Amino acid sequence: MSEYHVPVMLAECIEGLNIDPDGTYVDVTFGGGGHSREIMKHLGPKGRLIAFDQDADAQRNLIDDERFVFVDQNFRYLKNFCRLHDALPVNGILADLGVSSHQFDEAERGFSIRFDAELDMRMNQLSDLTAKQVVNTYSVADLHRIFGIYGEIQNAKSLAETIATARLNAPITTIADLKNVISNRIPKGKENKYLAQVFQALRIEVNQELEALKDFLMQSAEVLAPGGRLVVMSYHSLEDRLVKNFIAKGKFSGEVEKDFYGNDNKPLDAVSRGAITASAEEIVNNNRARSAKLRIAVKK
Incomplete structure (x- = not known):
């Protein structure tokens, strides 16, 4: 796994997910499996992890555990495959966007x-x-x-x-x-x-990365249980802007819509104030962390 891809801000991602040992979690960018393996360590016998990756190379890193399910698809099909595996709603979703080191x-x-x-x-x-x-x-x-x-x-x-x-x-x-x-x-x-x-x-x-990201973000709000966490790490401003806007407004442009009573009509609330960035020490050890921005939200 370490040779395939060194996971960025691993501890921050796991903390952001706020894992319930009995919960159901989704890693939509499995890759080398670094984040997934760490999630599995925090799950009890009743916990489940669904992992997505469209790259066939990622399948060489699969986890041999009955609580683990691998889906060889793009994360834009999140809702369909969570439904297929009887995994709705979920307690947390992790996305580490972009291209892996591998x-x-x-x-x-x-x-x-x-x-x-x-x-x-x-x-x-x-x-x-x-x-x-x-x-x-x-x-x-x-x-x-x-x-x-x-x-x-x-x-x-x-x-x-x-x-x-x-x-x-x-x-x-x-x-x-x-x-x-x-x-x-x-x-x-x-x-x-x-x-x-x-x-x-x-x-x-x-x-079609930005279209897939929009599809994924819209579906993530639908599949999360109330109180469930969305943890997304991006590496360039185009992705980060979409994530930031969706968390803040429930949409990708324009102003947040209001309900009849004047309350913000959006599915998520930001947990972290602004984006979390990697420590100087991590950047020295993993250059990929230099441009990473981590955003965490909770389903209302």
Whole structure:
């Protein structure tokens, strides 16, 4: 597990879940199983843990315990599979968003700018859309949109136009191809940051990450028992903004709605005031913790 992915803010996540030994919990991003194994330590004989992961590689880390159930699906299907396994309502839900260390380190998956490989970036390796298809088939307008919104890249339009022009001569099939094509658009001295933004944008589009996160958050409020906890860790501002808004307002934009009596009409209350961040010591030991933001909410 430790080689696969070192869990970030493990103690804070477990504390946030406020685990009832007899309760039912869901880890919607199983990965290396680090968070799940720690949850299991706090469960009694009647406790249950349902774990989700759409990446087939995660199945090498399964926990051999009759209280543990693994679901090989995207967490956007949370409610359906909790119902299928007769696990409604649940007492706590944990989500550790983004890409695991394992996925970054597997060169052939195409997630990392450190390696050369085919442009893939699929978290679910059975899905159809790849990063190669995005850069070779999307219109300039669509490329402009994903680079601007998902990558927050300032020269998103000229980047999109550069890619569209280059692919007329030859398909852009590998990470090296893409780097070469866009090299003149990369600000000097900011190469790594810029490429990371490009890759983030492509990865979010390939995996429909923000749409899946919205589906998950809406369902989490439905499947939680009153007093149940939602614990979500995110690694970039787009995800964190959705989580923050949903906890604060019960929706992703606009103002919180009021009921007939003028009370806030939202399913969750924030437990932590603002986002929790990793300690300086943890950041030294696990660089991935540097950008992590943890938010905890309770079902009303």
